[in-house]
Amino acid sequence: MIVTRFAPSPTGYLHLGHAHSALAGWRAAREAGGRFLLRIEDIDPARCRREFEAAIFEDLAWLGLDWEQPVRRQSEHMADYGAALRRLDAMRVLYPCFCSRKEIAAEIARSAQAPHGPDGPRYAGRCRGLEPEERRAAIEAGRPYALRLDAAGAAAIAGPLSWEEVGRGRMAADALKLGDVVLARKDVPASYHLAVTVDDGLQGVTLVTRGADLFEATHVHRLLQALLGLHAPAYRHHPLLANESGMRLAKRDGALALRALRASGMTPAEARAMAGFPDDLADPSAIKGGLPRYLGP
DSSP, X not given: OOEEEEOOOSSSOOBHHHXXXXXXXXXXXXXXTOEXXXXXXXXXXXXXXXXXXXXXXXXXXXXTOOOOSSOEEGGGOHHHHHHHHHHHHHTTOXXXXXXXXXXXXXXXXXXXXXXXXXXXXXXXXXXXXXOHHHHHHHHHTTOOOEEEEOHHHXXXXXXXXXXXXXXXXXXXXXXXXXXXXXXXXXXXXXXXXHHHHHHHHHTTOOEEEEEGGGTTHHHHHHHHHHHHTOOOOEEEEEOEEEOTTSOBOOTTOGGXXXXXXXXXXXXXXXXXXXXXXXXXXXXXXXXXXXXXXXXXX
């Protein structure tokens, strides 16, 4: 059975790009007689707000989507992420990193040979080589730290990995692609990479539909799945929608927020068409302002 999900963060209002992801997952499940899940990714208490969560429910229902209950909120499942961290720690693929973001940026600026990933310079692994006594002393001194994944050590344990990309076939996973990513911090005890991997595994997700901007993250997600003994879903990374200026849609694009379209009098069928899913109830050519264009392949 196909199990898909839509997993927004309640840090702003949904826009047409979110609608595209949600509709893609919902339709894939509906056409196959599968299950569609809604998950609220609210692990960052400083940025997430309940009013945005309520708006997510309202906007998706207005679009015509329905989903299984109960909705999983990441903030209510920190124990699951803690268990995953303990398992990784037992495998000796975690290490504490005492570097601040400012220190990391300064080190990268000083180095002409800083390792690079798809999003720019990667963390060079300064704290990976600390002796156990140095780590213990720093922790006992109360120095703040994050927990990073030792990507090279994890890759040696996991071995060769791949995933199924819908429409493209098998993709080889590069465990070192994103370097030693952060999996937890003191203020946020689970990173996006860890939480989304654990959630997809526990919820039995078989098809992940998300934007092309998250394609590279799949390398580390596939690695974490292997380490944690979780099933690897298939993935479909869809092109991103762009605004009239050619920039990818973001939550700051208020004019294309679903709640703004609702307030303007647009019908759900018209909004679905604008998000790339026209049906027999909407004529895309009649939509005021036309359709957004897509970025990426």
